Amino acid sequence: MYYKQKYTHLFFDLDNTLWDFDRNAKLAMRDTVDQLKLNGQVPDFNLFYDFYEAVNKQLWDAYRKQEVHKKELITRRFAETLNHFEIKNVDPVAMNELYLDFMAQQTSLVEGAMDVLNDLKSNNYKLQIITNGFRQVQLRKLENSGIAHFFDHVFISEDLKYPKPDIRVFQHAIRSCNAKKAKSVMIGDNWETDILGARNFGIDQIFFSKDSKMPDNHPNNTPTPPKNDTFPAYTPHPNTYRIENLTNILRLL
Secondary structure: OOOOOOOOEEEEOOEOOOEOHHHHHHHHHHHHHHHOOOOOOOOOHHHHHHHHHHHHHHHHHHHHOOOOOHHHHHHHHHHHHHHHOOOOOOOHHHHHHHHHHHHHHOOOEOOOHHHHHHHHHHOOOEEEEEEOOOHHHHHHHHHHOOOHHHOOEEEEHHHHOOOOOOHHHHHHHHHHOOOOHHHEEEEEOOHHHHHHHHHHHOOEEEEEOOOOOOOOOOOOOOOOOOOOOOOOOOOOOOOEEEEOOHHHHHHHO
8 A cells, every 4th residue: 555655754662552562571470480480479470460560660750750770670670579579589680681581582562563564664664663671672572573674773762871751862863864853753652751752852743542532631832842952843733643553553644
């Protein structure tokens, strides 16, 4: 199918936008618990995972705000979980390494992701990744799930030293791709990091969410450009779209 190109450069988030993080992360944790022979100390795996997930989310929120560093994040999320369930003699750092290894081996994609990427690539869209994950895992996720070849660039917050929604991430990506802001769009599932971050930089966004409406804090303000911005916003109000299914991207391009 041929599309008249409203955009030339598409910037995708990875986790829960293309790669099914929710499913894959839980499978990786199951493998980790099995490998460490913790089943006798984890009477209810779902409770164990739910507690870990809540701690991990809090720490990632702090990491994005640059309130904690990577080392603290990867240590505390398992240390606090193990302590809560009174599990002794397990090194939280070693457990984290094992978990990340199992994580990178998972290959489930969001429904429709492969078809959408094939369609976009065949129509000569320039596809990129912007992700807040850790380099050692994100690159392996792309390779193992069979989608690495679709992307010209993979921008990882750990490499850039600042995570989304910091507008310097988007500025670096646009500059590196020699893209035009008016012809670029960010596609992601996280309202704060993907959508508001891209909006504040001044590019259009596609919010991938199964909820029936935009969040209550949908911004109506003019985006704030970065200091000494060499890419001024092309419009005072970049467009924000919402899709419930990944394949719905095609009708917006």
